[in-house]
Amino acid sequence: MTDNIERTHHQTRAFQPDKLSPPRDFMLPNIIVENTAEKKSSAPLILEIGAGKGKHALSFAAQNSDKHLIAIERTRNKFDAFAKLAKQQHLSNLTPIHADAIAWTVHAIRPNSIAKIFILYPNPEQHNPNQQWLNMPFFEFLLSRLQEGGEVILVTNIEAYIDNAEQQANEIWCLPNTRSQVPKDSQRTHFEVKYLARDEVCWELKMHKPEGYKTRFDNWKAETIDNNK
Numbered sequence: 001m002t003d004n005i006e007r008t009h010h011q012t013r014a015f016q017p018d019k020l021s022p023p024r025d026f027m028l029p030n031i032i033v034e035n036t037a038e039k040k041s042s043a044p045l046i047l048e049i050g051a052g053k054g055k056h057a058l059s060f061a062a063q064n065s066d067k068h069l070i071a072i073e074r075t076r077n078k079f080d081a082f083a084k085l086a087k088q089q090h091l092s093n094l095t096p097i098h099a100d101a102i103a104w105t106v107h108a109i110r111p112n113s114i115a116k117i118f119i120l121y122p123n124p125e126q127h128n129p130n131q132q133w134l135n136m137p138f139f140e141f142l143l144s145r146l147q148e149g150g151e152v153i154l155v156t157n158i159e160a161y162i163d164n165a166e167q168q169a170n171e172i173w174c175l176p177n178t179r180s181q182v183p184k185d186s187q188r189t190h191f192e193v194k195y196l197a198r199d200e201v202c203w204e205l206k207m208h209k210p211e212g213y214k215t216r217f218d219n220w221k222a223e224t225i226d227n228n229k
């Protein structure tokens with residue numbers, strides 16, 4: 001991939017999706033198989049990265065029956081707890097996925113197909129800024145999967161993380177954004193409940209993908225998707 005392909009952000013280092021193998025036991029979920037360009041009748045797709053034990057995913061799906069949430073968690077014991085609850089609650093608009101979100105997104109998600117992405121309390125190792133989502137070349141790929149007018153919602157209790165994310169959203173990714181404090185009585189996730197109970201301040205950064213936004217991956221689609229057409 002050359003660097004002179006049009007883009008509307010200032011990220012130079014390009015992500016290399018061709019180098020990523022599909023996650024082990026990869027299967028394209030029905031909601032993706034069904035949601036083809038020809039048949040766009042299915043519910044808006046929402047993605048959650050790092051869903052933990054699924055507190056937010058379960059309540060979001062229960063409260064938004066007109067949308068379909070794909071919630072990804074890579075830690076086995078958290079995913080098992082989430083998957084068990086999801087099964088008990090019979091939510092047909094929720095797809096829990098046990099995988100690394102980067103490899104899975106590359107192999108399962110079509111460009112310009114996601115209405116909203118939640119990244120709630122990602123908690124990277126504090127000394128390793130490369131683990132922050134907006135510092136990763138993958139973030140450009142993630143933006144290519146988002147529809148124009150779509151949103152990425154990042155929430156964290158780490159002030160340095162939100163400061164950096166806000167700066168990167170403005171200076172590198174050129175995404176209009178709003179930053180706010182999470183209300184003290186919010187209870188979206190287990191980590192949110194824990195931090196707010198300790199009187200910590202939590203922040204939310206809502207980033208908006210504008211019309212005409214271009215990435216170097218807007219026409220890139222994995223073979224795993226084509227094979228399931």
Ligand SMILES: C[S@@+](CC[C@H](N)C(=O)[O-])C[C@H]1O[C@@H](n2cnc3c(N)ncnc32)[C@H](O)[C@@H]1O
Nearest residue numbers: 050052073074075100101120121123189190191
């Ligand atoms: C601090 S926990 C927060 C969990 C939940 N969002 C909450 O707020 O309670 C971060 C979660 O993100 C998951 N995670 C981190 N990187 C991931 C990735 N690349 N793919 C999938 N899950 C990831 C971790 O396994 C962990 O469960």
